[in-house]
Amino acid sequence: VVGGxxxxxxxxxxxxxxxxxxxxxxxxxxxxxxxxxIRGGHVNMWVRCSDExxxxxxxxxxxxxxxxxxxxxxxxxxxxPEPGGFVLYDSSVGQAPExxxxxxxxxxxxxxxxxxxxxxxxxxEREVFRNVIAAAMLLEHMGLDLAVAKSxxxxxxxxxxxxxxxxxHKAVDIGARLAAEHLGRAHASVPAYDKxxxxxxxxxxxxxxLGAIVAGCRFISGYPITPATxxxxxxxxxxxxxxxxxxxxxxxxxxxxxxxGAAYSGARSCTASSGPGISLMSEALGxxxxxxxxxxxxxxxxxxxxxxxxxxxxxxxxxxxxxGSHGEAPRIVIAPSSVRDAFYLSIEAFNLSEKYQIPxxxxxxxxxxxxxxxxxxxxxxxxxxxxxxxxxxGGAEAHRGEHGYRRFEFAEDGISPRSIPGVEGGMYVAAxxxxxxxxxxxxxxxxxxxxxxKRFRKLETMLRDLPKPARSGPEDAKLGFIAMGFAxxxxxxxxxxxxxxxxxxxxxxxxxxxxxxxxxxxxxAESVDSLYVVEQNATGQLAALIRRELGHFAHMRSILRFDGxxxxxxxxxxxxxxxxxxxxx
Amino acid sequence: xxxxxxxxxPAAAAARGPKDYESTVKPIWCPGxxxxxxxxxxxxxxxxxxxxxxxxxxxxxxGCSSQISHYFSSYGMHAVxxxxxxxxxxxxxxxxxLTVVVAGGDGDGFxxxxxxxxxxxxxxxxxxxxxxxxxxxxxxxxQFSPTAxxxxxxxxxxxxxxxxxxxxxxxxIAGGAQYVARGFSGNPRQLxxxxxxxxxxxxxxxxxxxxxxxxxxxxxxxxxxxxNVHDLDKDLSYKPxxxxxxxxxxxxxxxxxxxxxxxxxxxxxxxxxxxxLFEKVKGKPVDFPTDxxxxxxxxxxxxxEFR
Numbered sequence: 001v002v003g004g005x006x007x008x009x010x011x012x013x014x015x016x017x018x019x020x021x022x023x024x025x026x027x028x029x030x031x032x033x034x035x036x037x038i039r040g041g042h043v044n045m046w047v048r049c050s051d052e053x054x055x056x057x058x059x060x061x062x063x064x065x066x067x068x069x070x071x072x073x074x075x076x077x078x079x080x081p082e083p084g085g086f087v088l089y090d091s092s093v094g095q096a097p098e099x100x101x102x103x104x105x106x107x108x109x110x111x112x113x114x115x116x117x118x119x120x121x122x123x124x125e126r127e128v129f130r131n132v133i134a135a136a137m138l139l140e141h142m143g144l145d146l147a148v149a150k151s152x153x154x155x156x157x158x159x160x161x162x163x164x165x166x167x168x169h170k171a172v173d174i175g176a177r178l179a180a181e182h183l184g185r186a187h188a189s190v191p192a193y194d195k196x197x198x199x200x201x202x203x204x205x206x207x208x209x210l211g212a213i214v215a216g217c218r219f220i221s222g223y224p225i226t227p228a229t230x231x232x233x234x235x236x237x238x239x240x241x242x243x244x245x246x247x248x249x250x251x252x253x254x255x256x257x258x259x260x261g262a263a264y265s266g267a268r269s270c271t272a273s274s275g276p277g278i279s280l281m282s283e284a285l286g287x288x289x290x291x292x293x294x295x296x297x298x299x300x301x302x303x304x305x306x307x308x309x310x311x312x313x314x315x316x317x318x319x320x321x322x323x324g325s326h327g328e329a330p331r332i333v334i335a336p337s338s339v340r341d342a343f344y345l346s347i348e349a350f351n352l353s354e355k356y357q358i359p360x361x362x363x364x365x366x367x368x369x370x371x372x373x374x375x376x377x378x379x380x381x382x383x384x385x386x387x388x389x390x391x392x393x394g395g396a397e398a399h400r401g402e403h404g405y406r407r408f409e410f411a412e413d414g415i416s417p418r419s420i421p422g423v424e425g426g427m428y429v430a431a432x433x434x435x436x437x438x439x440x441x442x443x444x445x446x447x448x449x450x451x452x453x454k455r456f457r458k459l460e461t462m463l464r465d466l467p468k469p470a471r472s473g474p475e476d477a478k479l480g481f482i483a484m485g486f487a488x489x490x491x492x493x494x495x496x497x498x499x500x501x502x503x504x505x506x507x508x509x510x511x512x513x514x515x516x517x518x519x520x521x522x523x524x525a526e527s528v529d530s531l532y533v534v535e536q537n538a539t540g541q542l543a544a545l546i547r548r549e550l551g552h553f554a555h556m557r558s559i560l561r562f563d564g565x566x567x568x569x570x571x572x573x574x575x576x577x578x579x580x581x582x583x584x585x
Numbered sequence: 586x587x588x589x590x591x592x593x594x595p596a597a598a599a600a601r602g603p604k605d606y607e608s609t610v611k612p613i614w615c616p617g618x619x620x621x622x623x624x625x626x627x628x629x630x631x632x633x634x635x636x637x638x639x640x641x642x643x644x645x646x647x648g649c650s651s652q653i654s655h656y657f658s659s660y661g662m663h664a665v666x667x668x669x670x671x672x673x674x675x676x677x678x679x680x681x682x683l684t685v686v687v688a689g690g691d692g693d694g695f696x697x698x699x700x701x702x703x704x705x706x707x708x709x710x711x712x713x714x715x716x717x718x719x720x721x722x723x724x725x726x727x728q729f730s731p732t733a734x735x736x737x738x739x740x741x742x743x744x745x746x747x748x749x750x751x752x753x754x755x756x757x758i759a760g761g762a763q764y765v766a767r768g769f770s771g772n773p774r775q776l777x778x779x780x781x782x783x784x785x786x787x788x789x790x791x792x793x794x795x796x797x798x799x800x801x802x803x804x805x806x807x808x809x810x811x812x813n814v815h816d817l818d819k820d821l822s823y824k825p826x827x828x829x830x831x832x833x834x835x836x837x838x839x840x841x842x843x844x845x846x847x848x849x850x851x852x853x854x855x856x857x858x859x860x861x862l863f864e865k866v867k868g869k870p871v872d873f874p875t876d877x878x879x880x881x882x883x884x885x886x887x888x889x890e891f892r
Contacts, residue, residue, distance in 0.1 A: 200891045210891070214884050216873035219679050221671075238887065243868025245678050250704040254671035257664065261675025264662055265642070265683065267870035269675065287665050378888055385875045403609045404658070420871070421660040421676075421683050424639045429654050429661030432647075440610050441655060441663070 001075060002135075003044035004067030006037055013065070013131040014045030016152065018372060020139065021049035022201050023148050028374040029489075031057035031367065031566060036226065036310045042070050055338070055489030057367075059570040063142075065134045066090065072100050072111070079109045086110045086183075088134055092117035112182050119174065129171040136175025141183045146172055200375050204342045204368035204486075205272075208298060209234040210378070211346025212270060216385050217296070218244030219269035221258035223251055223277060226310055227366040228300040231272035252277035256284040256297065263294050264430055266390075266420030268350050272298035274366075275308060278317060282325040285359050289329035291430040292408070292416070292455070294353035298362040300369040301485075303564060312564035313366035315484055316537035318545065321361045322514045330455050332356070332462070333514035335363040335484045337470035340375040342368070345511060347383055348467055355388035355465070356458045357418055363513065365536065367486035367566040391419045396426040404428075406437040410450055414457030459515045466512040469520050473506030479576070480528035481507045482521070484542065487534050487567050494572035513542075516549045531556045532575060538562040538582075559583070601635045603628035610655045619770030619796030619807075620650050620717050626768075626777040627657075627686070627715075630784065633777075636684055644673040646689035646698065649724045650717035650796065653688050667697030670705040673712050674858075679870045681859040685711070686784060691718040695731040695751055702753075706760035706789055711857040713783040713790045716753065719798035720805050727801030737804060754846045755835050757791040758828045763849035764790035765831070767842060770797060771807050775818055775844065782845065788857040795841070810841070817844030826850050 002013050014030060022028045031046035048058045060080040064087045066072040072089055079085055087104060089096045091113035104111050114137075116130035132153070139149055153168040202210070209231055212220075218239065222232035236246035249255035255271045262269035273281060278299045288295040301317045303309035321333045332352055336342040342364065353360040391399075399406045399417045407428040409416045416437075419426025433441040434448055470488075473495055481491045488509045495505045508524045510517055525531055525546070531553060533543040540558040547553070557580030561567055565585055575581040606628045614620050631641070641659035645651035647666035654661035660683075664672040669689050677685045694702055694716050705712065721739065722728040729739040729746045732753065736745040757765045764786040768776035776794065783790035795814070797807050815838055817823050823842075825831060831847035849855075863869065874880035 198892055200888070202891050206891065210888060213887065214877060216875065218870035218873045219675070221675065240866045242883075243866055243872065244870055245862055245866060247674075247678065249671065250700055253668055254674075254701055254704070257668040257671040258675035258678075260664075261644075261662070261672040261677075262679035262870060263675075264672075265676045265679035265871055267679035268873060269679065269870070284665050284668065291662075377892070380877060380881050380884060380888075383877045385877055387875065421642050421680060422640055422871075427638055427658055427660050429643070429657075429663055431655075431663040432665060433663065441652075 001044055001046050001061045001063070002065045002067075003042065003071030003075060005039070005070075006035060006041045006043045007039035008043070008067050009128065009131050010043045010045050010067070013135050014047050016132075016149075016156070017047045017135055017139075019152055019201070020144065020149050021047065022199065022374055023152065024144060026051060026374070027054050027199070028201065028372065029054045029056065030372045032370060033565070034311050042074065044071060044075070055492045056486070056569055057566055059568045061085065063138055064088070065138065066096075067116075067130070069097055072096055076100050076104050076107070076109070079104065079107055081107065083108060086112060088137060089113045090116040090130060090134070114178060114182065120171070123174060124167050124171060126167070129167060132168055132171035133175045133178065136172040137179045137183070140176040140179035146176055198377060200377050201372055202339060202375060203230070203370055203372050204336065204339045204364050205230040205300065205370065206234060207339050207342035208346045208362065208364070209238070211343040212296075212350065213238060213242055213244075214380065214383060215268060215347040215350035217268040217270055217350055218242060219259065219262040219267045220271060221247040221249045221255040221262070221269075222272050223249050223255045225274050225277045227302055227370045228272040228274045228277070228298060230370070231298055231300070252280040253284070256281040256295075257287075260284060260288050260293050260295055263288075264420070266422070268294070268354070270296035270298060270350075272300065274300050274302045275304040275317065276306070278320065282320070285325045285331060286327060286329045287432040288359040289331055289455070290432055290434070292357035292418070293430060294357055295359040296349045296353050296362055297359065298364065301363065301365040303562070309564045311366075313486065313566050314536050314562060315365050315487065316541065316562070317363065318513065318537070318541040321363055322545065328452070330459050331359045331361060331514065332466070332512070333361040333363055334467055334512050335510065336368065337485075337488055337509040337511055338375075339368060339373040340378065341470065341511070343378050345467060351386045352462065352465070354390070355386050356415060356462050357388065358458060363485075365485045371486070389415050389417050391417050391423055391426050393424050395419070396423060400425070401437065403438045403440065407439050408435060408437045408451065408454070410437060410454055413461040414454050415461065416454070463515065466515070466517070469511055469517065470509040471507065474504050475506070477504040477506040478529040479503060479505035480524060480531045481505065481534055481572070482524070482531065482542065482546070483507065483509055483534040484513070487536055490567035490569050491534055491572050493569035494576075497569060497573060498576070516545065518549055521546060522550050525550065525553050525556065529555060532559050532580070533557070534559045534567065534572060534575070536561050536567065601632045603632045606631045606638060606657050606659060608656055608658045612656055613652055614649060615800045617799040618649070619719060619794070619798070620653065622770035622773045622776060623650075623688070623715065623717055623794055623796060624653060624656055626773055626780055629777050630781045633781065634784065640682065641684045641686065642673070642676050644669050644676060644685060644687045646693035648690040648693050648722070650688065650690040650719075651693060667693055668701060669693065670698060670701040670712070670714065674705060674708070674710050677710060677712060678859055678862070681711075681863060681869055684784065686715070687712050688715045688717065690723070691716060691720060691730045691732045691753075692722050695753060699731070703756065703760050706757050706762045706791070708858045709761065709763065709788045709855050711787055711789070711859055713780070713786070713792065715780060715783070715792045715794060717796040718753070718793050719796050719802055720750070721798050721802045723798050723801055734804060752835055753791065753793045755832050758831055758847050761855070762791055762847070763788045763854055765847045766791070766845045767793045767795065769795045769810055769814060769843050771810060772816070772843065775816070779845065782848075787860070788855065813841055814843045815840035817842050817846075
């Protein structure tokens with residue numbers, strides 16, 4: 001873990017470590033903890049690497065680079081109980097607080113107090129190099145080949161000129177020297193470099209975007225908001241290459257209606273936001289639903305309500321996404337089970353929205369969206385675009401009636417023939433008002449009932465087509481977990497720990513939240529003796545949804561966390577031990 | 586400015602008449618409503634321009650006047666209250682080949698939709714925005730609107746409105762609009778010309794139409810307008826080529842000017858948003874590969890950047 005004040009370059013040092021580990025062929029998972037401000041305030045980044053697959057932020061810290069006193073005070077209690085861990089403390093402004101050092105000693109954690117900033121200023125004339133020096137010291141100790149670090153720094157700073165690169169290289173050498181002076185070269189705690197493991201390194205937000213581009217999404221309109229901003233930024237960078245457009249709207253009301261307009265024209269379009277923005281978009285969700293215009297809305301959930309903890313993870317929009325917006329508006333809510341799944345589910349989102357002419361909420365969370373993870377390379381085998389019942393020229397002829405084209409024909413499966421501007425004979429006026437088959441506004445009560453039923457019929461038609469849950473663990477395990485998004489990673493690692501102590505367990509991650517996957521969840525719930533629903537909110541929204549749809553389960557308990565931090569594997573173990581728990585830091 | 590006759594597009598001129606744009610939906614408007622004149626003018630203009638109804642999208646907001654999209658046989662979108670401009674922006678950017686005409690009322694555009702109005706102006710997206718401005722909320726029965734006069738007596742202002750009205754033309758010009766006009770339902774000939782010019786203009790065009798509400802607005806009637814307007818078409822001294830003079834005229838004339846208020850002289854014309862966007866972006870969002878495997882190579886290059 002690297003920690004300091006915002007503006008100290010914590011993320012760049014974390015990114016550097018992450019990339020070096022990844023180049024060594026290791027699995028990587030990061031976890032960022034930051035505040036809603038540009039400078040000042042505590043920031044830390046967890047970089048975890050392993051030769052086995054990892055899915056979550058770790059339980060404990062092996063190595064802590066503390067650039068300020070707050071970092072060491074906050075994290076000393078999280079240091080590993082295993083031998084070998086240590087703290088590197090930048091003592092340029094003074095020694096670490098005595099109490100903290102004593103506490104570290106009690107836990108058996110050495111604290112090395114080294115004036116990184118002073119050394120950087122003295123030897124390289126700039127304090128920014130303290131980050132590289134500290135990181136290199138750690139890497140040397142871990143037995144990593146520093147040539148990899150040097151070549152990476154060379155790539156990162158080549159644009160800034162040879163001098164900067166040379167200074168960075170010198171910083172690496174200084175770090176190596178300090179390691180020899182203070183730490184000695186350690187046991188080779190890092191496994192050997194395996195070139196065959198060519199992994200991708202992506203965040204959930206990036207994986208969504210990559211999927212969107214492959215799915216043919218060529219229009220996005222968004223409004224900056226943590227933690228969804230990167231989606232708009234990524235698309236603004238990459239879409240033009242593919243003939244697409246990214247627009248920064250004046251607000252979320254505009255962003256969502258622009259996306260609906262683009263979809264009406266026949267583009268595959270989306271918007272991405274978080275809590276407050278999703279609230280603003282929920283009116284237009286109804287338009288997309290009633291006028292049956294495809295739409296994909298990404299909700300990278302953060303802590304609410306209102307502004308809440310704007311930079312902290314939470315999974316508390318489930319009620320809003322499944323039920324929000326006035327009236328009764330059919331929609332789909334899907335949730336990727338991992339960073340890699342975000343790519344494939346993104347493609348599914350666009351296919352489902354066009355095939356069923358319906359809005360799709362793509363529900364992720366801050367931790368899944370913003371953290372980088374190494375994932376097996378994404379392949380395009382079997383990936384396809386399905387536009388559903390989209391009419392081309394001449395296609396509308398078969399659907400003509402007395403008043404023209406029956407855009408909203410009362411189809412048996414609920415899916416009417418859709419046309420887009422440019423298609424001859426397919427003209428219709430999309431309306432948020434209730435309408436008849438011709439899309440003419442009417443308050444006729446017979447029509448109202450028929451049209452509502454037609455729209456809701458789509459939810460039944462799509463059932464076999466919806467993304468199936470992700471499962472892990474043996475079928476016959478009697479301890480079961482249900483989780484969504486990033487929380488699933490902590491559960492998977494907890495399951496490994498449970499297995500080591502002889503307890504077998506299994507996990508189900510519903511990738512479709514709405515329409516509710518009744519059969520799968522009932523079967524799973526009934527197949528175990530104790531069931532834990534793990535979710536990052538205060539009221540257990542997923543558990544409540546399960547109860548609402550399937551009835552009461554005496555053996556179902558909640559493991560909840562809403563204090564602004566993502567679950568760690570040990571939180572899940574605690575939850576099981578206590579038969580349900582609310583986790584606090 | 587002298588009255589300009591509409592010049593029909595030569596080749597297809599005979600091909601279409603106003604009836605070609607008629608839908609089977611009958612207007613819900615009260616007899617005498619100013620919006621009928623806008624509807625008639627639009628059909629005339631569409632016919633004169635020989636627009637293909639399959640390539641026109643008529644987008645409208647919510648309110649009495651916004652029903653108008655249903656009265657055309659073209660493509661259309663009857664959107665969310667106040668959000669018609671962003672909706673139309675999405676429609677146009679996804680397929681810049683479409684002619685997108687936008688209509689709504691003063692409440693839709695200048696109250697709930699004001700933010701979007703200024704941003705559509707600023708972006709200079711190629712839309713012709715026709716506001717049927719009756720200074721009141723008709724569909725909810727006569728409350729005062731952002732363009733209602735001081736003192737306007739309404740159910741929500743029983744003592745008369747104490748809020749100053751806005752001037753949409755001044756706002757549009759201040760925001761950088763390149764074509765700003767004001768029409769009047771009582772002057773259909775001029776109205777057709779203004780709408781024609783607005784649609785022809787490449788960029789954002791505002792045509793604010795004084796369209797009396799005969800049921801609720803007992804102040805701003807046809808007669809009242811006739812006494813209070815000043816027809817720029819009959820005033821040879823005014824040239825609509827300066828934004829500053831246009832604003833000055835709006836503020837000092839003492840009457841409501843009708844006609845072309847401001848039209849950017851061509852060399853000064855800012856490019857429309859989609860012209861700027863698609864200079865760099867090749868293709869358009871509606872044309873995307875529907876066969877992933879055929880486009881596989883390109884996508885694999887992209888994915889390779891994250892190795």
